[in-house]
Amino acid sequence: MRGALSARDLALVAVFAALIVVLGEAGTLYPFGAVVPITAQTLGVMLAGSVLGARRGLLAVGAFEVLVAAGLPLLAGGRGGLGVFTGPTAGFLLGWLPGVVVVGLIARWALRAAGTRGLIPRLLVAHTVGGVAVVYALGVPMLAVQTQVSISRALAISAVYLPGDAVKVVLASVVTAAVVRGYPRVLAQDR
Amino acid sequence: MIGLYVPGDSFLHRAPAGVKLLVLAAGLAAFGLLRGLGAVVVAAAVEVGLALAAGLGPRTVLAHLRPLRWILIVIGSLQAWLSGWQPAVVVCGSIVVAVLGASLVTLTTRTEDLLTALERGLGPARHLGVRPDRVALVLALVVRAVPVLSRIAGEVHQARAARGAQRSMRAFAVPFVIRSVRYADRLGEALAARGVDD
Structure with a gap:
């Protein structure tokens, strides 16, 4: 164990869990005007990892998912309850947990290794690997099992979300770089 | 909620x-x-x-x-x-x-x-360093923070519109995240003042 969380850590964990909730509210984020609303909750998961780091990011996503499981309609579209954890897309939701850890670990490396130059490309790697690849690595097989199709078919079905994920990867990286520059204090006391 | x-x-x-x-x-x-x-x-x-x-x-x-x-x-x-x-x-x-x-x-x-x-x-996770009272505190704080962040999102939306940058997601997300982190800092200070760190 690396010691107890400070009061500020607890506050950051709670606020990022709430940030994931608010990014799922309708009308928060429209990438292409109001034509294609994407759910931005994965963006919140990526940001929790890169801004808070692996440990606090995991706690933020965990707190969010516990409240969803306990029956609060916090997922985009007002979904929630235990049913989302027994349904065919449960793997994507559960994949957020290892996903945010991987984002946090790679992003920490990116922030230490890179100066201002080369930061965004490294963050792109963090968000692609943790926020997309790891999430799909859990989500696709669980979808395949529940729907009794092959992994490749399940992947083909999931692929409709990849363009939206790509947008979120870029946005999360640009935003993290800007937040780190504009408010470096957020990384202080990081563990 | x-x-x-x-x-x-x-x-x-x-x-x-x-x-x-x-x-x-x-x-x-x-x-x-x-x-x-x-x-x-x-x-x-x-x-x-x-x-x-x-x-x-x-x-x-x-x-x-x-x-x-x-x-x-x-x-x-x-x-x-x-x-x-x-x-x-x-x-x-x-x-x-x-x-x-x-x-x-x-x-x-x-x-x-x-x-x-x-x-x-x-309960058994207590031995691993999990403190159930803190888990309950964080969950309550999340529920408390959602309306605050919703309001921040609304204000940032209006500010973005006033700058004529409605289509820029970055112009929304950067100030939204920074203001959220500032709110977390104030919340953390308030918690520390109430002795949560003790």
């Missing part, structure tokens, strides 16, 4: 949350092992019976299945085309049974009761 719980006084409402969770887990495990048309029909009949006994209307129950409609259409037609109608019915039926069973617990159990059951389940 309003949960998905539907108030009632049936035996399903009165059953302890922990018992319902265990029955759900055991039921879904058994269902997964049996897997077949018979299991789907029996499980669906039991669930419909429980829903009726709990006084849940078809509208309430169907609202929980609505998010599944696209995946059911895609998977149903794919399975029907690949392996015939019976596997299609079994696969789609199994998905509905799994989600419906879990939804019955959600619809008849208060969020507080589920969280209390979780806290009790976390």
Whole structure:
């Protein structure tokens, strides 16, 4: 164990869990005007990892998912309850947990290794690997099992979300770089 | 914050949350092992019976299945085309049974009761350094922070519109995240002042 969380850590964990909730509210984020609303909750998961780091990011996503499981309609579209954890897309939701850890670990490396130059490309790697690849690595097989199709078919079905994920990867990286520059204090006391 | 719980006084409402969770887990495990048309029909009949006994209307129950409609259409037609109608019915039926069973617990159990059951389940994790009182504090803080962040999001939206940058996602996300972190800092100071660090 690396010691107890400070009061500020607890506050950051709670606020990022709430940030994931608010990014799922309708009308928060429209990438292409109001034509294609994407759910931005994965963006919140990526940001929790890169801004808070692996440990606090995991706690933020965990707190969010516990409240969803306990029956609060916090997922985009007002979904929630235990049913989302027994349904065919449960793997994507559960994949957020290892996903945010991987984002946090790679992003920490990116922030230490890179100066201002080369930061965004490294963050792109963090968000692609943790926020997309790891999430799909859990989500696709669980979808395949529940729907009794092959992994490749399940992947083909999931692929409709990849363009939206790509947008979120870029946005999360640009935003993290800007937040780190504009408010470096957020990384202080990081563990 | 309003949960998905539907108030009632049936035996399903009165059953302890922990018992319902265990029955759900055991039921879904058994269902997964049996897997077949018979299991789907029996499980669906039991669930419909429980829903009726709990006084849940078809509208309430169907609202929980609505998010599944696209995946059911895609998977149903794919399975029907690949392996015939019976596997299609079994696969789609199994998905509905799994989600419906879990939804019955959600619809008849208060969020507080589920969280209390979780806290009790976390008891053994105390030895790993998990502090259930802090878990409860963080969850309460999340519920408190949602309306605050919603308001911040609204203000940032207006500011973005005033700058004529409606289409820029960056012009929304950067100030939104920075203001959220500032709020977390104030919240952290308030918690420290109340002795949370002690």
